[in-house]
Amino acid sequence: MPARSTKTPERFGLDRLATPIGIALLVTDAEGVLRALDWEDYEHRMRELLRLHYGAVDLRDQPAPTEMRTALSGYFEGDLGRLSAIAWRIAGTSFQQKVWTALAQIPTGTTMSYGALAARIDMPKAIRAVGHANGSNPISVVLPCHRLIGADGSLVKYGGGLERKRWLLRHEGVEV
Template sequence: MPARSTNLPDRFDLDRVTTPIGTALLVTDAEGALRALDWEDYEQRMRELLRLHYGTVDLREQPAPTAMRIALERYFDGDLGQIAGIAWRIAGTPFQQKVWTALAQIPAGTTMSYGALAAKIAMPRAIRAVGHANGSNPISVVLPCHRLIGANGSLVKYGGGLERKRWLLRHEGVEV
């Protein structure tokens, strides 16, 4: 459920949520939309992505909306469809936004190759560009970049570490 915004905020709220695979950092805007979800051990990378997409922003320690926290807890408890209802906003190039929006359409329990995603967005020769956009996805789990795999079915790259990617895929019922 994306919402696009041309106004770049100067402040975001930061919350921390305990999950089975580590502490998740949730960054939300004033309207309660998710702007970033990353892992505590990758906080510096998350902050750099925020800077690249929004410029200088202040992160204020503030709880994320209750409904968002509950949806994430339920996802990690096995109700995989819960993350589809989380409101999110992204800033990035039009190409990045196209890739990230397509990520949200990959169903839980399935995977897709980078090439298949490039074809899905009608840019079949943009496999590497899809990989780069996927690597700068600011909203882990909700925009499920973990569902992208190599053409040969191998697990390749995940900003939160391959062990987390493996866990997320198994959690969703994908044998890896």
């Protein structure tokens, strides 16, 4: 029988926020820093990503900081710059961190292909790996994985569903 881990589970708070595209799940740490943002209908995937990044996780109902809720609500109401006010911290490999940092630098209202992002991080042949790291992004919307599109301009893959991706891009002024 394998040995059980004696590591104490990471304890995070879980809150829900109504948005025009569904109920957002907000996972925060003891300092009120965002650790995950996903959609209620994809809660199982979010929990799996948390497990992969942190090991055992204990999620408890707990309100997210008012400032975070206000910033997210502001974004969904049209104040697109509000996302930059949200403090976040996520675990991942050094490659994932590199991709996620680059995602955060894609300006609101613009899109980029997976290949262009791979080139931006000086790994032009790592297009598929960039796609995989993008799909493992635990903080959708705040780390704008929805701004990545196919090389031909098509909407491809979004963990929250293509309709949400389409809505987010239109909300940011991108014609899709």
